[in-house]
Amino acid sequence: xxxxxxxxxxxxxxxxxxxxxxxxxxxxxxxxxxxKGESIWDRYTHNHPExxxxxTNADVATDSYHKYRDDVRxxxxxxxxxxxxxxxxxxxxxxxxxxxxxxxGLKYYHELIDELLKAGIYPVVTMYHWDLPxxxxxxxxxxxxxxxxxxxxxxxxxxxNFGIKVSHWLTFNEPRSFCHDGYGxxxxxxxxxxxxxxxxxxxxxxxxxxxxxRMYEREFSHLKAYVGIALDMVWLEPATTSADDQxxxxxxxxxxxxxxxxxxxxxxxxxxxxxxxxxxxxxxxxGFFRSRLPTFTPEEVAMIKKSYHFLGxxxxxxxxxxxxxxxxxxxxxxxxxxxxxxxxxxxWPKTNATWINVVPWGFRxxxxxxxxxxxxxxVFITENGAPFEAGLQDVKxxxxxxxxxxxxxxxxxxxxxxxxxxxxxxxxxxxxxMWGYSERFGLFEVDYKSSxxxxxxxxxxxxxxxxARTKCIPDNFNYYNYYIxx
Ligand code: GBH
Numbered sequence: 445x446x447x448x449x450x451x452x453x454x455x456x457x458x459x460x461x462x463x464x465x466x467x468x469x470x471x472x473x474x475x476x477x478x479x480k481g482e483s484i485w486d487r488y489t490h491n492h493p494e495x496x497x498x499x500t501n502a503d504v505a506t507d508s509y510h511k512y513r514d515d516v517r518x519x520x521x522x523x524x525x526x527x528x529x530x531x532x533x534x535x536x537x538x539x540x541x542x543x544x545x546x547x548x549g550l551k552y553y554h555e556l557i558d559e560l561l562k563a564g565i566y567p568v569v570t571m572y573h574w575d576l577p578x579x580x581x582x583x584x585x586x587x588x589x590x591x592x593x594x595x596x597x598x599x600x601x602x603x604x605n606f607g608i609k610v611s612h613w614l615t616f617n618e619p620r621s622f623c624h625d626g627y628g629x630x631x632x633x634x635x636x637x638x639x640x641x642x643x644x645x646x647x648x649x650x651x652x653x654x655x656x657x658r659m660y661e662r663e664f665s666h667l668k669a670y671v672g673i674a675l676d677m678v679w680l681e682p683a684t685t686s687a688d689d690q691x692x693x694x695x696x697x698x699x700x701x702x703x704x705x706x707x708x709x710x711x712x713x714x715x716x717x718x719x720x721x722x723x724x725x726x727x728x729x730x731g732f733f734r735s736r737l738p739t740f741t742p743e744e745v746a747m748i749k750k751s752y753h754f755l756g757x758x759x760x761x762x763x764x765x766x767x768x769x770x771x772x773x774x775x776x777x778x779x780x781x782x783x784x785x786x787x788x789x790x791x792w793p794k795t796n797a798t799w800i801n802v803v804p805w806g807f808r809x810x811x812x813x814x815x816x817x818x819x820x821x822x823v824f825i826t827e828n829g830a831p832f833e834a835g836l837q838d839v840k841x842x843x844x845x846x847x848x849x850x851x852x853x854x855x856x857x858x859x860x861x862x863x864x865x866x867x868x869x870x871x872x873x874x875x876x877x878m879w880g881y882s883e884r885f886g887l888f889e890v891d892y893k894s895s896x897x898x899x900x901x902x903x904x905x906x907x908x909x910x911x912a913r914t915k916c917i918p919d920n921f922n923y924y925n926y927y928i929x930x
Contacts, residue, residue, distance in 0.1 A: 453916070453917070453919045454849075454850060454853045454916065454917045455914075455915055455916040455917075456853065456856070456915045456916070457915065458915060460865070460866075460915050461524075461525035461526055461566075461864070461865040461866075462524045462525060462865070462866050462867075462868075462908070462911060462912035462915075463524045463525055463526035463527060463528055463566075463568065463865065463866070463867045463868075464519060464522065464524055464527060464528070464867060464868050464869075464870065464871040464887065464908075465527075465528035465529070465568075465826065465827055465867045465868070465869045465870055465871065466508070466515075466527075466528070466529050466530075466870050466871050466872070466874060467529070467530045467570065467573035467574070467617065467874075468529065468530045468531060468532045468535075468573060468575060469483065469485045469502055469505075469532070469573065469574060469575040469875065470502065470505060470506075470870075470874040470875040470876065470877070471505050471506045471508040471515075471529075471872075471874045471875070472505060472506075472507075472508050472509045472532065472535075473502065473503060473504040473505040473506065473507040473508065473509050473510075474504075474507070474509035474510065475502065475503050477509065478535075478546075478548040478549070478552070479535075479538060479546040479548050479549060480532065480534055480535040480538060480546070480549065481534035481535075481537070481538030481539055481540070481546075481577050481578070481579065482534065482577070482578040482579075483532065483533075483534045483575040483576060483577060483578055484575065484576045484577075484578055484581045484585070484626075484632040484633045485502065485574065485575050485632045485877075486501075486502075486503075486575075486578065487578050487581075487632070487633075488631075488632035488633060488634055489501040489502060489632070492634070495630060495634075495878060496878055496879075496880045497878060497879045497880050497882050498879075498880035498881060498882045499880070500875070500880040500881055502875040504897075505874060505875045506872060506873070506874050506875075506890050506897055506899075507897055509552070511896075511897065512555070512556050512559065513559060514899060515871065515872070515899075516556075516559045516560055516563050516565065517563075518871065518872070518888055518899055518901070519560070519563070519565055519871060520563040520564070520565060521901070521905075521909070522887065522905060522908060522909045522912060523909050523912050523913045524565070524908075524909075524912045525565070525566060525865075525912070526565060526566040526567070526568045526612070526865070526867075527560055527565050527566070527567060527568065527871070528568040528569075528570065528614075528826060528867050529556070529567070529568075529569065529570070530569070530570035530571070530572070530573035530575075530617065531553055531569060531570070531571060531602065532549070532575055533571075533572065533575065533576065533577050533598055534575065534576075534577040534578070535549035535552065535553075536549040536550060536553070536598070536601065536602075537549075537577065537598055537601070538577070539577060539579045539580075540576070540577030540579050540580035540594055540598070541579075541580075541594060541597075542594070542597040542598070542601065545601070550605055553605075553606065554605070554606070557606060557609050557610065558609075561609060566611060566612070567609065567610050567611075567612075568610075568611075568612040568613075568614070568824075568826075568867075569602070569606065569610050569612070569613055569614070570613075570614040570616075570617050570674065571598070571599055571602055571613065571614065571615050571616070571656075572595070572615065572616050572617065573617040574617065574618075574621075574622045574626070574631075574632070576632075576633075580594060581633050585627075585633060585645075586622075586623065586626075586627065586644070586645035586648050586649060587627060587635075587641050587644040587645055587648070588648070589648055589651075591648055591652065592648055592651045592652045592655060595652040595655075595656065596652065596655050596656055596659055599615065599656040599659065599660075600659060600663070603660060603663070603664045603667070607664055607667045607669065608667065610669060611668075611669050611670060612669065612670050612672070612754075612824070613660075613669060613670070613671045613672070614671075614672055614673060614674045614756050614826065615652070615653045615656050615657070615671065615672075615673050616649060616652075616653055616673050616674065617674045617756075617758075617826075618674060618675065618676045618758055619645075619646060619649040619650075619653075619673070619675070619704050620646070620675070620676060620700060620701075620703055620704060621676060622645075623642045623643075623645035623646045623649060624638070624642040624778055626642075626645070627641035627642045627644070627645045628640075628641060628642035628778055630878065631877060631878060637776075638776065638777045638778045638779065639723075639736055639775075639776030639777040639778045639779075639780065639781055640736050640776045642778055643723070643736055643737045643738065643778075644738065646703060646704065647737075647738045647740075649704075650704065650707050650708070650740075650748050651744060651747075651748070653673050653708070653748075653751060654708075654744075654747045654748040654751040655747070656671070657671050657751035657752065658747060658751065670753040670754055671752065671753050672752045672753055672754040672755055672756050672824065673704070673708065673752060673755070673756060674756030674757070674758055674826040674827070675701060675704050675705055675755065675756065675757060675758070676700075676701075676757075676758040676759070676760075676827075677697075677700065677701040677705075677757060677758070677759055677810050677814070678700065678759075678760065678761055678762065678763055678799075678806075679759070679761070679762040679763070679803070679806030679807070679809050679810045679813075680693045680696045680697050680700070680762075680763055680764075680765045680786070681693060681762055681763070681764055681765065681806065681809070682764070682765055682766075683764040683765060683766045683787065684766070688766075688767040689765065689766050689767060691767070692765050692766060692767040692768070692783075692784040692785075693765040693784075694718075695718050695722075695782065695783065695784060696765050696782055696784045696786070697813065698716035698718045698719060699716075699718075699719060699778075699781070699782040700782075701814075702715075702716035702718075702719065703715065703716070703719060705755075705814075705817075705818065707740075707745070707748045707749065708748060708749070708750070708751055708752055708755075709750075709752070709755065709817075709818035709821055710749070710817075710818060711819070712749075713745040713746065713748060713749030713750075714740060714745045714748075714749075715737065715740075719737060719781075720735075720737065722781055722783065723735055723736055723737040723781050724737070726772050726776075726780070726781055727776075729772055730772070730774050730775075730776065731774070736776055752821070753822075754821070754822045754823070754824050754864060755814070755821045755822065755823050755824065756823075756824050756825075756826035757810070757811075757814070757823050757824070757825055757826060757827075758825075758826055758827035758828070758869070759806075759807055759810050759825065759827070759828055760799075760800050760827070760828060760829065760830065761799065761800040761801050761802075761803055761806065762792075762801065762803035762805075762806030762809075763786045763787065763788060764786065764787045764788065764789060765784050765785070765786055766784065766785045766787070767783075767784065767785070768780075768782075768783040768784045768785050770783065788801050789801070795830040795831055795832060795840075795844070796830075796831040796832055796833060796882075796883055796884070797830065797831050797879070797883055800830050800831070802830065802843075802844055802847065804847035804848050804850065804851040805851055806851075807828070807848050807851040807852055807855065808851040808852070808854050808855040808859065811823065811852070811855035811859065811861040811863065812855060812859045812861060814861070815859065815860070815861045815862070820860070820861065820862050821862065822862045822863075822864050823861065823862060823863050823864065824863075824864045824865045824867075825852070825863060825865060825866045825867055826867050827867055827869040828848055828866070828867065828868060828869060829841075829844075829845075829868050829869035829870060829885045830844045830885065831876070831883040831884050831885045832844075832884065833884075834884055834889060835889070835902075836889060836900060836901070836902045836903060837902075837903050838902045838903050838904045839903065841887075841902065841903075841904040842903055842904050842907045845868065845904060845907065845908060845911075846907070846917060849866070849911065849917050850917060852866060853917065868887060868908055869885055870885040870886055870887075871886065871887060871888060872886035872887065872888035872889070872890050872899050873885065873886035873888070873889055873890040873892075874886070874890070886902070887901065887902055887904050887905040887908055888900060888901055888902065888905060889901075889902055
C-alpha cells in the first residue's frame with residue numbers, strides 16, 4: 445500500500461499507536477486440526493446452522509491458521525504498530541484442562557507471534573474471545589464457579605509461554621456480550637436464560653479476570669507487561685431532555701458498561717448500586733428467596749477493584765434511551781431488570797449491521813463519560829469499525845473511520861481523556877458470529893469464492909494506512925490520491 449497525505453490538521457501525538465484487530469474463531473479455521481479441541485462455537489454452529497443468518501460455519505473462516513503469514517504481511521503493509529488477535533483456549537488445551545497440553549497449538553501461536561515481531565508489529569493478545577472449550581461447557585461453562593480456576597491455569601500457561609514476547613494482554617473480550625448473548629440469548633452456547641445464567645456468568649468472569657490479574661502481579665510482574673480487559677460500550681443517549689429519560693440512560697449505562705466496569709474501575713468496587721437494588725427488588729418480587737445477581741465477599745470486591753493496568757474499549761455505535769414501562773413479569777430477564785427502551789434515530793446513517801448506525805459524536809461522549817465516572821483511566825480502544833457492502837471502493841468505511849477518529853481526537857485533545865491507542869475492527873472480512881460471512885468489517889476484502897481466500901486491500905486500507913503512518917487525519921481526503929497496491 446502506498447499512501448498519500450494531504451495537509452494534515454487533526455494530528456495525534458508522534459508515537460500514538462494505531463492497530464487492527466481480529467479474533468480466533470472468526471478467522472482461524474482448522475477447527476479440528478493438529479490436536480485442537482471443540483469449542484462452543486464449533487458445536488453451536490454445527491448443530492444450529494438454521495440460527496446463522498447465511499447458514500454457514502467457521503470451519504475454514506479466513507483460514508488464518510494456514511495463511512497467517514499473508515495476514516501479517518497485510519498488517520505490515522498498513523504500517524500499523526500492533527495487531528490484536530486472540531488465542532483459542534481449545535487449541536492449546538483441547539479439553540480446557542491443564543493436564544493435557546497440545547504442543548502443536550503452542551507452536552502455532554509462537555510462529556504467529558514471531559512472524560509479527562519479525563515484521564516489527566507488536567502482538568496485543570486476547571486470552572478469551574468467546575470460544576470456550578466445549579468440554580468446559582459440559583460442566584456448565586461460565587455458570588460453574590470451578591471455571592475460574594481452570595481459566596487461571598490457562599492464563600498462567602499463556603504468560604509462561606508467551607510472556608516475554610507480549611506486552612499487552614486482554615483477559616476477556618466483551619464479557620457482557622458473551623455472558624448475556626451466550627447465556628441469556630442466541631449466541632453460543634445458547635442457554636437463553638436471561639436474568640439468571642448471564643449474571644452467574646458475569647460473576648465468574650469478574651472473578652476469573654481479577655484472579656488472573658493478581659496471579660500476574662504475584663508471578664509475572666517482572667515481565668513488565670500490561671494486563672487489561674476489553675469491555676464494550678454503546679453510547680446511550682437520553683431520547684429527550686426529561687429527567688426520566690436522563691435517569692433511564694444512566695441506568696442503562698450502568699447495566700451495560702457498569703456491570704463489569706464498576707467492579708473493576710470504580711473507587712468503591714462491586715456492582716453498580718442501581719443493578720444491586722433493582723435486581724434484588726425484582727428477584728424478591730418474582731418469588732425468589734435471594735437475588736438473581738450473586739454477591740461478592742468483601743475480599744472479592746477488593747480483589748476485583750483496580751485489577752487492571754488499562755481498560756480495553758470496544759465502541760461501535762449509539763442508541764437512544766427512554767424510560768421503560770416498569771412492568772416486571774415473573775420470568776427473569778436482564779432486559780426487564782434494565783427497564784428501558786432503546787431505539788435508533790431514523791436520520792442516523794445506517795451500516796450493514798442492524799445495530800450499528802454512524803453516530804461519531806457518541807464516541808467522544810463515551811470516552812468523556814468513562815473519564816468522569818472512573819477518574820480518567822487509561823483507555824486502549826480495542827475495537828471500532830463498521831460493515832458495509834462488498835467491494836474495494838468502500839467510501840462509506842473511509843467516512844466512518846474518518847468521522848470516528850475526529851471524535852476520538854476531540855475526546856483526547858479537547859476533553860483530556862487518556863487514550864493510549866486505537867484499533868480498527870477488523871483487519872479483514874471474517875466470520876461475524878450469527879451473521880456468518882454476510883457482514884464485512886474488513887480493511888481487506890476476503891474473496892470467499894476464490895480457492896485461496898484472496899485478500900485485497902480496500903480504499904479504507906489506504907486511508908487508514910495514511911493515518912497510521914502520519915498520525916494525522918488527512919484534511920481534504922482525495923480518493924484519487926490514494927493508491928491501493930495489493
Ligand atoms: C464485537 O462484538 C466483537 O468483539 C467482535 O468479535 C465482532 O466481530 C465485532 O464486535 C463486530 O460485531 O441488541 O441490537 O443492541 C459486538 C457484539 C453485537 C454485542 C451487537 C451487542 C447488540 C445488538 N455486539 N450486540 S442489539
